[in-house]
Amino acid sequence: MSEIKDFTLNCPLPISDYPTVTLAHGGGGKLMHQLIERMILPAFQSPLLEARHDGAVFNLGGARLAFTTDSYVVHPLFFPGGDIGSLAINGTVNDLSMCGARPMYLSCGLILEEGLPMETLWAVVQSLKQSAEIAGVQLVTGDTKVVDRGKGDGVFINTAGVGVIEHGLVIAxxxxxxxxxxxxxxxxxxxxxxxxxxxxxxxxxxxxxxxxxxxxxxxxxxxxxxxxxxxxxxxxxxxxxxxxxxxxxxxxxxxxxxxxxxxxxxxxxxxxxxxxxxxxxxxxxxxxxxxxxxxxxxxxxxxxxxxxxxxxxxxxxxxxxxxxxxxxxxxxxxxxxxxxxxxxxxxxxx
Amino acid sequence: MKYSSEYRDAKAAQTLSQEIHRITTRPWTLMEICGGQTHAIVKFGLDELLPKQIELVHGPGCPVCVTPLELIDKAVQIAARPEVIFCSFGDMLRVPGSEVDLFGIKAKGGDVRILYTPLDCLKIAKENPTKQVVFFAVGFETTAPAHAMAVYQAKQQGIHNFSILVSHVLVPPAMEAILGSSANRVQGFLAAGHVCAIMGYEEYIPIAAKYKVPIVVTGFEPLDILQGIAMCVKQLEEGRYQVENQYTRAVPEGGNRAAQHYVKEVFQVVNRKWRGIGEIGHSGLGLRPEYSEFDAELRFEVSGYTAEESPLCISGLIMQGLKKPHECSAFGKQCTPEKPLGAPMVSNEGACAAYYRYRRAELASTGKV
CATH class of the missing domain: 3.90.650.10 (PurM-like C-terminal domain)
Structure with a gap:
């Protein structure tokens, strides 16, 4: 086993402990936090990012806004109590809500795997629509890409959202x-x-x-x-x-x-x-x-x-x-x- | 929750704690055999409820922890082969081999799957006739019946693309190895309730008599463990050394005879190497010659391979109860759950991981790490 080297600013590859990404890097635990702290934050240095909130909060054109994004890669696509569509809406709506914002507009990027039954896609789209209605937000822009069979897991979704903050509280x-x-x-x-x-x-x-x-x-x-x-x-x-x-x-x-x-x-x-x-x-x-x-x-x-x-x-x-x-x-x-x-x-x- | 909250009652815990305080007049060192018990002790802070004279040392009963390094390496070598679907219980995936763990193989494209029962392998083998399905058969007497049943059924059903990588170990020989050591400090045992649910506790009677140690078959809930400690301390204070059963709701004296039958049908007792401890005679199970076609070590020709442990890791001393995890110089430094040097830091039930997860902040505040 190779010796553990601590990250220094000169290091060309800040994550030296694992040469490849493992599932644990996305698990929400310490390895994911390490990835964010050692690779992402230093790369994009921004005070808004440093706040490490569920979304970025800033003033723009006289309004105080919250802005966030999240990607959804769940297997199975449909499960008791929800599906990838409801997750993609609610997850982003909730991230904006945690900033104290009123969620307004969402974008939606669909990454589809070749061979996905059209019926499945339709069910996901219907779920996106219904979930947006329930949450009271509008899907206003989007994108669709298709990847080769075997290069995706049916459907991946990314949503981003904008919300408006209508109060003077600092919620952080x-x-x-x-x-x-x-x-x-x-x-x-x-x-x-x-x-x-x-x-x-x-x-x-x-x-x-x-x-x-x-x-x-x-x-x-x-x-x-x-x-x-x-x-x-x-x-x-x-x-x-x-x-x-x-x-x-x-x-x-x-x-x-x-x-x-x-x-x-x-x-x-x-x-x-x-x-x-x-x-x-x-x-x-x-x-x-x-x-x-x-x-x-x-x-x-x-x-x-x-x-x-x-x-x-x-x-x-x-x-x-x-x-x-x-x-x-x-x-x-x-x-x-x-x-x-x-x-x-x-x-x-x- | 029914059948669990009853065994986590704060008032009953206090009553048992007071009883242990009342009967304890001298220092005693007890060992809980099973990692599940270690986990419960640390998670519920049960040692806070004990008199200072009672020391609990953590035994070798975590299958993940005692599986030798070379077997992990063999698993990694087999799992990396393109024709193999390698199946395992979840917590084996993060155990470090010499170079890489099974998660690393999965990240490189290996087909590594987490299963809850080895019997699922038979279905996978039937659905994938061009693949070789291998199960990592790790564990004590508790998991042996399920592994035996999978092999037995594979033979009955003529499933030839299935095999198991065996690393089975047995509790009683490990207890004897600890008791026979000149450095032994253990004066009483809490035996592992689930092992006894399979095997019964007849085989502990000669051990208790030979080494003059009380052995109490104990469950896993907080009240089980406190009661087991009370029963063990009572024997020690009275100068008795018998086998007693605290876990009567799950353990009959003779164990589960049907499970034992299939274990004996498929496996035989062999010498086994224990991670951190070394080879212990007659301390494990291997496939009988009649079932050798299901032996993954033979099928993939990895049986000759050996490997050495990290010199920093003192897991053997920890699993014999001679050291506590935080007394290791690598604890929380070179060795963490993210980058474990030894297996006790990996498993949920490993003593080092339990200390790291539940005790690190306190140890740090008292300057102990």
Whole structure:
């Protein structure tokens, strides 16, 4: 095994640990963060990029805008609770929402594999259309490319989106303060298990549906009611655990959460026990955390619970001074520090 | 969740903790055999609930961790062949070989697949008659029945494009190797509940008697482990050394006879090399001669290959309970879950990975790493 060389600015190839890209580089864990920190950020140096938010926030022509992009490469294309089309709309809508923006216009790039049944493509297009209608956004520009058979996985989609920010709040990790509470918008882990179950042919007594949903209406309800939101993050690949760790590291504050307060559906918990997964690191596509002052928590919870996609909102923990770490109070009353995973969770042997 | 939340009850955990405090009068060193137990101990912080006199050392019971380097290299060599579909349990993919791991082979275009049961290989073999389907048959007594069944059925059904790369190890010989070592500190064992669910616990009775150590068959939930510790400490305090069964809801004394039958039909006891420890006599399983056509080492002619471990890695000392992961000079430095030097840093159930994941921040704050 070759010695590990730390990256220096002179290094022509900043990722020396792996000579090729592995799946773990896209898993939302440490290897992906390394890739972003060592290769992407230095290459494109920009203060907007450095903010490392779910989207870039800037002023343009007198308006404050949020701008984001995301690519969707899911297998299978259709799964319980959603499909690649609804993911592509909701993912970008949610990234804009986490900036506190009202999502307005989306672009859509379709990369299609030769041989894809036209019927499948039509179903994806219909899903894109319906999801955009539900979220209240417009698809206004797009692109289509076809690659040789075997060079794609049916359909890849990229969407980018623009939203407008109609308030003066700074919604970012930098606004988080000691004393804030952490709200979670619903049960976690369903998307990860729904995909895994389909992909691997696992069968459970009940069908586990993805939580894929747009969060813009819930976020705008908070903002329009005047709730002083400090930070919003949607929970995607790395799950609740990774998201909280990112915020703790960015703020240098400590976040303590109660394991018993985090809703995990019984069937998801059961699947996790069988596979050796931790629900804290499972992917979600319609869940977020909101960090805000304790005095506003009751009002915010009430507003979130009235919105259909955040009706299971609960308070799971609070922010205190010091540490830059996330502590979990376990159900048996002990405490441990949460760490980021390297890549995706791997099913265990026994 | 039913059948799991009952075993994670905070009040019951406190009661057991108080009981252990009450009965403990002297220092005792216990070893939990199984990596699943190590994981639960660290994940739930169970050692916080124990008196200072009780030291838990982490045993060699993680199949990913004890699979020798050369077998990983053999897996990599086989998986890289264009005609091979190489199938494995998920957590073997990231175990480092001498040069590359199985994920690396996958990234270079190898057909490497994660399966949940080796029986799926038979279907893949039938669907891909021009391919060679190989399963990485790793594990203790727990996974042996499924591997045996896959080979048995392949023979019955005449599926000739299927083989297994065997690295099976057995718990009792490893316990004897630890107890027989002059450096041994282990005074009592928590035996692995799921291994006993297959094999029963009759074979532990002579070990407990010979080495005068209590052995408690223990489950994997927090309350199981605390109760197992309480039972073990009680024996030690009373000067007893018997085999007791904490995990009665899953383990009958004789184990699962049907599973044992297929294991004996397909496998025989052989000497095995353990990563970090070395060769232990009669400590593993290999295919019987009648089933040798399903042996991937023979089919792909890799049986002569050997490889040496990284000199920095002290995984052998860790798996014998002689060192704790953070006492290794490479822990968290040259060796991390992203770039592991030794297998205990790879697996979810490896002691080093468990310490890295759950303890690193605390160890760092106390200056221990």
């Amino acid at each position: 990790p930098s606004a988080v303060r000691a004393g804030d509470v952490v709200l979670l918008s619903g049960d976690i882990g369903r998307h990860g298990i729904a995909i895994m179950a389909m992909r691997e042919g696992l069968e459970f007594e009940s069908k586990i549906e993805s939580d894929c949903a747009p969060l813009n209406h819930a976020v705008l309800a908070l903002i329009e009611a005047g709730v002083n939101v400090h930070c919003l993050r949607d929970l995607t690949r790395g799950g609740l655990g990774t998201t909280l760790i990112e915020i703790a590291e960015a703020t240098g504050l400590q976040i303590t959460i109660e394991e018993t307060a985090i809703p995990v559906r019984d069937d998801v918990a059961g699947a996790c026990e069988v596979l050796g997964f931790d629900p804290l690191y499972l992917a979600n596509e319609g869940r977020m955390i909101a960090i805000l002052p304790e005095a506003e928590a009751a009002k915010a919870l009430d507003l979130l619970r009235r919105s259909p996609n955040t009706s299971g909102a609960v308070a799971i923990g609070r922010v205190t001074d010091g540490g830059g770490v996330v502590r979990l109070k376990s159900q048996i009353g002990t405490t441990r520090v949460l760490d980021m995973l390297s890549g995706e969770q791997l099913p265990r042997i026994c």
